[in-house]
Amino acid sequence: MQAQGIIPIFRMFDERKAKEFYIDYLGFKLDWEHRFEPDLPLYAQISLHDVTIHLSEHYGDCSPGAAIRVEMKGVEEFHRQLIGKQYNYSRPGLEMTPWHTKECCVIDPFGNKIAFYENAE
Template sequence: MSLGTITPIPRSFDEAKTREFYVGFLGFKVDWEHRFEEGTPLYMQVSKDGCVLHITEHFGDCSPGAAVRIVASDVDAYQAELIAKQYKHSRPGVEDMPWGSREMSIKDPSGNRLTFFSNSPEISS
């Protein structure tokens, strides 16, 4: 028996702001999107490298304000890339945590917190 990867599902309330944040700012790409029909809530998959998220506008799929931790090979390089974009809603910083990781937390437009982290060599991912 073994377990596979997980797919977090953050809640979204505004499609345009969500796309601007995940695609324009964080650099994810839209893999696919689904609506049951025109004018109904969006459900889409975005990805960047090995990180995959499903984002939903559907009531009841999940609660807003979720927290997701995402391993980053070099959180400092990613932070520099994001700062260079001069995104008006976020200028994230990186912190050294007492448990040995370097972390950058960013809230999306719906209040979900994404924490990108790199571990020190003595801590495994």
Template sequence: MKLTAPIPVLRIFDEAKAKAFYVDWLGFTVDWEHRFGDDFPLYLQVSRDGCVLHLSEHHGDATPGSRLRIHCDDIDGFATDLKQRPYKFAHPGAPEKMPWGTRELTLGDPFGNRLTFSSPPG
């Protein structure tokens, strides 16, 4: 038996805002999208490197305001990449050194979810 990394489901309320944040700014790719019919809520998977997220407009799939941690092997490179991409709703600073040894950058999505990108300790 083998367990794999979990895939978090984050609640979204607006497809255009979600894609502007996750795809256009953070650099994720849309892997697939699903709707049960016309004018139904969207459920989609986005990924970047080994990070996979599910985003859902379905009521009850997830709670707005969730927080998740995403390990990043080059937090400074990631922060530099974000600063080079235009996104008028966020202008992140430099990653912060944490007391437990990691360096972290926390970003809020348009729906109240918080994503903390974290470097390895040391």
């Protein structure tokens, strides 16, 4: 037996806002989306390199306001790209933490937080 990874699920309330934030702004790609019926809630998978996140409009799947940390290489370049996009709802900073990481934190339109970080040591 061997664990293979983890996929966080973030609650969302508006498909258009979610795609604008995750795909247009952060650069994730839409892997797939599913609805049981055309007028029922959306469940989708997005990815950025080796990072996978599920987004759900389903009430019971998760609570808004979750937080995850995403380790990455090139967090400064990623930060420059985000700032360069002039997204109206987010202007993240780049912080050197006391635990020796460089971090760029964003909060999605639904209150979920992602800390993109790189070890500085």
